[in-house]
Amino acid sequence: GEDVEQSLFLSVREGDSSVINCTYTDSSSTYLYWYKQEPGAGLQLLTYIFSNMDMKQDQRLTVLLNKKDKHLSLRIADTQTGDSAIYFCAESGSASKIIFGSGTRLSIRP
Amino acid sequence: DVKVTQSSRYLVKRTGEKVFLECVQDMDHENMFWYRQDPGLGLRLIYFSYDVKMKEKGDIPEGYSVSREKKERFSLILESASTNQTSMYLCASSMGTSEYNEQFFGPGTRLTVL
Numbered sequence: 001g002e003d004v005e006q007s008l009f010l011s012v013r014e015g016d017s018s019v020i021n022c023t024y025t026d027s028s029s030t031y032l033y034w035y036k037q038e039p040g041a042g043l044q045l046l047t048y049i050f051s052n053m054d055m056k057q058d059q060r061l062t063v064l065l066n067k068k069d070k071h072l073s074l075r076i077a078d079t080q081t082g083d084s085a086i087y088f089c090a091e092s093g094s095a096s097k098i099i100f101g102s103g104t105r106l107s108i109r110p
Numbered sequence: 111d112v113k114v115t116q117s118s119r120y121l122v123k124r125t126g127e128k129v130f131l132e133c134v135q136d137m138d139h140e141n142m143f144w145y146r147q148d149p150g151l152g153l154r155l156i157y158f159s160y161d162v163k164m165k166e167k168g169d170i171p172e173g174y175s176v177s178r179e180k181k182e183r184f185s186l187i188l189e190s191a192s193t194n195q196t197s198m199y200l201c202a203s204s205m206g207t208s209e210y211n212e213q214f215f216g217p218g219t220r221l222t223v224l
């Protein structure tokens with residue numbers, strides 16, 4: 001079945017780049033997403049990429065998609081304390097559903 | 111600005127009680143979803159609905175039911191709460207047809223079953 005996997009934790013120093021990785025199984029997914037969950041809040045769409053793209057850049061965020069290896073990554077440049085959150089990788093499923101990964105908790109150290 | 115609200119942020123119930131979790135969205139979205147979020151397991155889909163009075167089982171529907179009598183409101187019901195239903199419950203909504211199918215989430219209800 002459809003599955004999305006990502007590591008549970010990542011710790012980076014403030015000002016460094018953060019790279020969060022994800023693998024997925026459904027090669028027919030049309031869109032892949034990164035959602036962000038700040039403490040005490042619901043999820044919010046951070047960015048998405050269409051499956052026929054390799055890369056998408058949006059200010060400090062860079063998404064890379066390797067469709068052959070079914071690998072998605074999110075790079076956050078110049079990581080700040082406000083980037084502390086849980087980041088969920090997700091793929092579009094059938095009938096408006098979205099399949100979420102387990103989430104990566106990003107912590108920032110000074 | 112899309113808004114999804116959930117009736118309670120925190121809820122404490124006893125084993126065997128009937129529990130209602132309410133979700134309301136104000137953007138006239140056709141699709142609504144209930145997830146539970148547990149550490150290390152991410153979001154798991156319980157039920158979803160495409161339209162009023164329509165419902166579909168998600169990945170973990172056992173022990174839950176839903177109701178959608180009005181387009182803006184989607185209720186999750188725990189008929190007889192059990193301790194293994196202690197979790198964070200998240201509601202989401204999305205348009206019936208949209209380019210990239212974004213889901214908008216409520217803030218969540220943290221349910222504790224004693």
